[in-house]
Amino acid sequence: MALAEAILVCLTDRPMSGYDLAKTFDASIGLFWRASHQQVYRELARLRERNLVESTEVEQRGKPNRIVHTITEAGEHTILQWSLKPCKMPSIKDELLVKFYALETVDIPALSEQLGVRIDQHRGKLNVYHRIKERFYDGHNLSTSQHGKLIALTMGISNETEVIQSLENALVMLQDTQD
Amino acid sequence: MALAEAILVCLTDRPMSGYDLAKTFDASIGLFWRASHQQVYRELARLRERNLVESTEVEQRGKPNRIVHTITEAGEHTILQWSLKPCKMPSIKDELLVKFYALETVDIPALSEQLGVRIDQHRGKLNVYHRIKERFYDGHNLSTSQHGKLIALTMGISNETEVIQSLENALVMLQDTQD
DNA sequence: CATTGTTATGCAATTATGTGCATACTATAA
DNA sequence: TTATAGTATGCACATAATTGCATAACAATG
Known part of the structure; x- marks a missing residue:
């Protein structure tokens, strides 16, 4: 727990x-x-x-x-x-990716739309990260615990950036499927 | 559910x-x-x-x-x-990142080791993805549902690749903190 | 011949999470 | 003045997930 x-x-x-x-x-x-x-x-x-x-x-x-x-x-x-103590791998549960697994049974226009929504959500998250970074960390003298938070934040930023990229790619690939 | x-x-x-x-x-x-x-x-x-x-x-x-x-x-x-139906954002729960949040209270050598373990786990996952891709998708004619799985797989591959990269960066940043 | 591993199914108890509701006070806007 | 939003805490119920256990047949290894 x-x-x-x-x-x-x-x-x-x-x-x-x-x-x-x-x-x-x-x-x-x-x-x-x-x-x-x-x-x-x-x-x-x-x-x-x-x-x-x-x-x-x-x-x-x-x-x-x-x-x-x-x-x-x-x-x-x-x-x-x-x-x-060692920590557990985060257990992934992503409905969106599961939907890709049954592309023949699934409504593809609906899935495209949901992809778009998801992209926006990640863009929002990325913006939040950037604002926090600028506000609290850029150009500041950092304590140890602040440094740790900055490391976590940095991981968050590069992860969100990558996720947005590959969701956008997926959207293109999905549209190619529709024809 | x-x-x-x-x-x-x-x-x-x-x-x-x-x-x-x-x-x-x-x-x-x-x-x-x-x-x-x-x-x-x-x-x-x-x-x-x-x-x-x-x-x-x-x-x-x-x-x-x-x-x-x-x-x-x-x-x-x-x-x-x-x-x-729209799908939920996957709810993130990652102990490792939480540990970075309390770098002053946490045992840093232990955290470094856990980072190493985590990197290996992601490398393992990436290998699995690559093997599945080569085995079932590269150079095959794909049905719609296979195409969907390939899209999911492609997202997985680029995500794991990025995660490994930023965990490695984090490890370096953490070692800089220790001095 | 005993142990370990794989295939195959499932219960019981506990812990974790989510949904909806309840309360209570204040500030602000329509 | 009525509605809405924000501050602040919490219960009750329902669903989901984890952990440990139990069973049972067989195969392979030492």
Whole structure:
């Protein structure tokens, strides 16, 4: 259950509320590990039980109170232990590629359209990556942990760039099939 | 639940037993949609209930009997309907990239080693892709459904190639950090 | 002759994830 | 003033996936 570790990793940066974490999982770290807000809240409850985070309610004016979670020493120890263990290959599940597997049974115009949508989604992701890179990393002096994030980001950028390229190629190849 | 559809897609090729399907999900289509044998058997039971496949036991000598599953017309209709619906973005979950996010808390030599392992895994995958391509697609006359598989395979090859490249870069960047 | 490997199927229990809903307060715009 | 959007937390139910186990026939290797 690496969701627990992903949350702890976020909290090494700064203490956060469940809401902050959910937003983080929608953007920065969410580019490499997706989680919904319900998952985050559930996991936070478990982390609190295991004493890997400490939670304190913070009063706010004009807004509901926040419950801010701070990583404990035991939490940091958990990350270190986890970092020593080998990691699983990410398990791929891509409906789009499965659809290519049954091109004779599938509606090809619909598939073309879906390819177009997918290309746009990856272009969007690439833009997000670029903006984050310019905003936080280009021309800055980087700490170790920032350096790590930049490495991940760089991998993300070249991967998205390549994916867009090959999806565009696939679109052309698919249109050749239609004739 | 696109596992159902992924199985149906496999069965458009030829009737298969659960065991055949499990192996297919370990190799060819499994490169784009991973599933364990338990998942396959469970899903097959459901597909049979929904009359999307027909199952007949085939006696064998020297081996346990096989239960061979054939896609029905209703099954092919299900694929067509599914092909019209937009598909979800694959949800990424990569521990390795998450570990880069906490480079200050993580054991860097261990991470380097894991990067090496990951590179080897992707090299292995790339080899498999190349062998499949040479074996089944290069210099052959292709049917529509084979053409689709080739497109998916081509995407796989360029993606793996790129991933290996950027993991190697990441390894160098990580070693620069260590000093 | 015992062990390991391959073919072949499946259950049970647990863990993970997703979907929909519920609550509550505030700011802003139509 | 009604609707919409944003902040903030969370439960309940349903579906999906993983892990471990169980069975059973045979083949090959040491």
